[in-house]
Amino acid sequence: xxxxxxNPRYLITVTGKKLTVTCSQNMNHEYMSWYRQDPGLxxxxxxxxxxxxxxxxxxxxxxxxxxxxxxxxxxxxLESPSPNQTSLYFCASSTRQGIIIYEQFFGPGTRLTxx
Amino acid sequence: xxxxxxxxSHVSVSEGALVLLRCNxxxxxxxxxxxxxxxxxxxxxxxxxxxxxATLVKGINGFEAEFKKSETSFHLTKPSAxxxxxxxxxxxxxxxxxxxxxxxxxxxxxxxxxxHP
Numbered sequence: 001x002x003x004x005x006x007n008p009r010y011l012i013t014v015t016g017k018k019l020t021v022t023c024s025q026n027m028n029h030e031y032m033s034w035y036r037q038d039p040g041l042x043x044x045x046x047x048x049x050x051x052x053x054x055x056x057x058x059x060x061x062x063x064x065x066x067x068x069x070x071x072x073x074x075x076x077x078l079e080s081p082s083p084n085q086t087s088l089y090f091c092a093s094s095t096r097q098g099i100i101i102y103e104q105f106f107g108p109g110t111r112l113t114x115x
Numbered sequence: 116x117x118x119x120x121x122x123x124s125h126v127s128v129s130e131g132a133l134v135l136l137r138c139n140x141x142x143x144x145x146x147x148x149x150x151x152x153x154x155x156x157x158x159x160x161x162x163x164x165x166x167x168x169a170t171l172v173k174g175i176n177g178f179e180a181e182f183k184k185s186e187t188s189f190h191l192t193k194p195s196a197x198x199x200x201x202x203x204x205x206x207x208x209x210x211x212x213x214x215x216x217x218x219x220x221x222x223x224x225x226x227x228x229x230x231h232p
Contacts, residue, residue: 045221058219
């Protein structure tokens with residue numbers, strides 16, 4: 001089954017404790033992206049990657065890191081989480097043709113709480 | 116820079132009534148436009164997309180949207196609402212050919228659709 005998987009689905013942590021949220025897709029998509037969803041703000045893009053070893057900032061990259069060492073994986077790293085990073089996080093992937101990104105397929109989400 | 120505005124954070128309709136969810140965008144180049152639906156406790160699912168072909172786009176579950184360049188709008192409609200349509204709907208824009216923000220997808224704030232029996 002074609003899908004985007006995220007782990008963990010739920011995470012409660014404390015301020016300053018480094019964490020990684022994994023994202024994996026089995027559709028051989030070149031493009032992957034991370035979003036956070038907050039009430040009243042919709043989804044905001046954190047980082048995206050057009051291909052292996054190619055990443056770029058979205059609209060809200062502060063406090064996050066990403067890496068793209070393999071095509072299928074795109075982990076999101078919070079080096080020192082803070083309470084304002086409490087949110088629902090989505091990973092997505094897509095095919096692309098040159099610079100054109102087509103519809104994105106979303107993972108089930110990771111609900112993160114930072115105390 | 117691109118942006119998306121969804122008018123109305125909540126829309127309530129009766130079952131069988133017309134559904135109209137509004138979306139206006141701004142983009143420096145001809146955009147690609149998308150509508151996604153999010154059911155409770157789930158990820159986002161693509162409803163339909165506009166990528167510079169036909170201006171009237173048909174999607175899944177009986178939804179359709181019309182791209183109107185002059186109005187910079189991409190409103191989502193469904194002739195007859197069903198209880199199962201209750202969800203949150205997001206309009207999104209990415210820059211098409213000629214854009215410099217390729218790879219960036221900008222979402223609206225979302226509209227929660229409630230369907231009453």
